[in-house]
Amino acid sequence: MSMRGSGFWIGAALFVAAAYGLTLVSTNDYVFFAGYIILQFIVLATAWNILGGYAGYVNFGTNAFFGLGVYTAVFMTKAFGAPLISQILVAAAAGAVLGLGIGLLTLRMHGIFFSIATIAVSIIIETIVINWKFVGGASGVQLLRPDATPPFDSYIRMLFVVAAIMVVLAVAIARFVQDSWLGRGLRAVRDDEIAAECTGVPTLRLKLTACTLSGFLLSAMGAPSAMYLQYADPASAFNLNYSVSALAMALIGGTAHWIGPVLGALLLATTQQLLTVTISSEVNVLVLGCMLVLFVVGAPDGLIGLYRRVRNRAAERGAAK
Amino acid sequence: VFSLELLLDAVVLGLLLGCFYAAVSIGLSVSFGLLEVPHVAHPAFLVLAAYGTYFLGEYGIDPIVAGVLLAPVFFVLGLAMYRLYYETFERRGNDAGVRGIAFFFGIAFIIEVAIILMFGVDQRSVQASYIGKSIDILSLRIPMRLIVAFAVALILTLALTLYLSRTFTGRAIRAVAQDADALRLMGADPVATKQWAFGIATAVVAIAGALLIIVQPVEPTLDRSYIGRTFCVAVMAGLGSMSGTLLAGLILGVAESIVLTLYGASWAPAISFALLLGVLAVRPQGLFGR
Numbered sequence: 001m002s003m004r005g006s007g008f009w010i011g012a013a014l015f016v017a018a019a020y021g022l023t024l025v026s027t028n029d030y031v032f033f034a035g036y037i038i039l040q041f042i043v044l045a046t047a048w049n050i051l052g053g054y055a056g057y058v059n060f061g062t063n064a065f066f067g068l069g070v071y072t073a074v075f076m077t078k079a080f081g082a083p084l085i086s087q088i089l090v091a092a093a094a095g096a097v098l099g100l101g102i103g104l105l106t107l108r109m110h111g112i113f114f115s116i117a118t119i120a121v122s123i124i125i126e127t128i129v130i131n132w133k134f135v136g137g138a139s140g141v142q143l144l145r146p147d148a149t150p151p152f153d154s155y156i157r158m159l160f161v162v163a164a165i166m167v168v169l170a171v172a173i174a175r176f177v178q179d180s181w182l183g184r185g186l187r188a189v190r191d192d193e194i195a196a197e198c199t200g201v202p203t204l205r206l207k208l209t210a211c212t213l214s215g216f217l218l219s220a221m222g223a224p225s226a227m228y229l230q231y232a233d234p235a236s237a238f239n240l241n242y243s244v245s246a247l248a249m250a251l252i253g254g255t256a257h258w259i260g261p262v263l264g265a266l267l268l269a270t271t272q273q274l275l276t277v278t279i280s281s282e283v284n285v286l287v288l289g290c291m292l293v294l295f296v297v298g299a300p301d302g303l304i305g306l307y308r309r310v311r312n313r314a315a316e317r318g319a320a321k
Numbered sequence: 322v323f324s325l326e327l328l329l330d331a332v333v334l335g336l337l338l339g340c341f342y343a344a345v346s347i348g349l350s351v352s353f354g355l356l357e358v359p360h361v362a363h364p365a366f367l368v369l370a371a372y373g374t375y376f377l378g379e380y381g382i383d384p385i386v387a388g389v390l391l392a393p394v395f396f397v398l399g400l401a402m403y404r405l406y407y408e409t410f411e412r413r414g415n416d417a418g419v420r421g422i423a424f425f426f427g428i429a430f431i432i433e434v435a436i437i438l439m440f441g442v443d444q445r446s447v448q449a450s451y452i453g454k455s456i457d458i459l460s461l462r463i464p465m466r467l468i469v470a471f472a473v474a475l476i477l478t479l480a481l482t483l484y485l486s487r488t489f490t491g492r493a494i495r496a497v498a499q500d501a502d503a504l505r506l507m508g509a510d511p512v513a514t515k516q517w518a519f520g521i522a523t524a525v526v527a528i529a530g531a532l533l534i535i536v537q538p539v540e541p542t543l544d545r546s547y548i549g550r551t552f553c554v555a556v557m558a559g560l561g562s563m564s565g566t567l568l569a570g571l572i573l574g575v576a577e578s579i580v581l582t583l584y585g586a587s588w589a590p591a592i593s594f595a596l597l598l599g600v601l602a603v604r605p606q607g608l609f610g611r
Binding site for chain 1: 353359361420548595
């Protein structure tokens, strides 16, 4: 492993340790309620970017994967009383299968056709869940949290650390994809799919891999959400707001590098948490939408692009002296 | 309980509804079908127009008159939208796909929230002499509002079809969709033509929005289910085909109405999306594909 690689893993270990440390010292539970949501959006934006950013396929179906994760957790709880870790694992597996399935069905389409097809899949899955009485149907289902697993004494603190671990997992996968042959192939797909296909890049297989990995992470992050809210209903589990948020955060941060979605999610989810508390949850969607439009029009490479522009200008000024 | 009479009922209602679906989708058939703009915000504009109709209705203006009054406003809005889209995405060319789609997705959400902030999340409907009544034809009881929507939808669809096939500008619009460079060689400005067409498409959405609030009460997030319906119709039509739009609308209307009758309302939202996926998988060029 290279120096840069070990640096990343040391940083990741410190990040999880800091999250765990916070659960030991903080007396205020609100920190964990808000922090969980911010970490959740980092995972969603990072996962979305694996297909959307690297390959340029705009997935509107983040909510389908997220809702699938939520309802896998609900089903596992109601049917077997399964613990959180197995809920997450099964949800992740289900998400990977759905990703592969959606990919096989839709990845031969391009541009907007793919995007609309992903919305279609999410609505169809939502409709099936609405008509599935065992998991509560349209009116939803109440869930009781079991006791927290030691060493944690409160469930919300445990969820917070779980989310922190999932951030590390998501970023590690995104980083691996970006730096490997996978990422190079996906970038070739994004820049010119026909040229890539002609030069022997296995475009469909690459896109399917990206879609599967992305689905794996999105659904895994949906699972703990059931216990976080202690409630699940189709309208909120399959809310299109998850789709626009994941997409907006990735594009605002910048899609070229894994740090982009992390920064975008950190910035926007924190702002949203503050806005939801101080003004209203409608205003936070409005801010998200406006930021998205402003960035795609004015700063097409996101925060990363802005940073690079500033750095280049500084370098030019340095050279001129 | 299934019966032939019930089925006939469903088919007749489906045909009326289908004409309405064609009317709400025909703007998209122009903007997305002919101009190839990834206009995901189309249904949001539709709901915006419905709320505009509601707003004017508070001052006692008839919904259809309100739709006609809104049309010029939406026309200008469409001109501005296309200009912004063209300058930022089409002209730069680079990676326009991802950002263009995200742009319209963002616009859709901004409209949705703006409606929530102005009108709240409650359902809204309008008053008119023909809303709430129904007429009996043979054994069928047909709501008057559906018949009014049907008639206006039919007029709107036919008018747009004639405009695109008979007038000089209309033919220019179809020409620019086929080959923008050839149009430039003829001395016409393809961008101005597309901008004009986008304006027309958006003006049509204003009238379709008035029909929407006549047919059903509206809420701010209604655009989400109309993403499925409008794109289903526009894609099934064969991108840009006006007569195809009418036929595709009828197919969707009848399919939804039959499923509604046989299995209940909770399955209805998935019909348009399932049809759309089916069309994309089996015949992506649509019924009347070029």
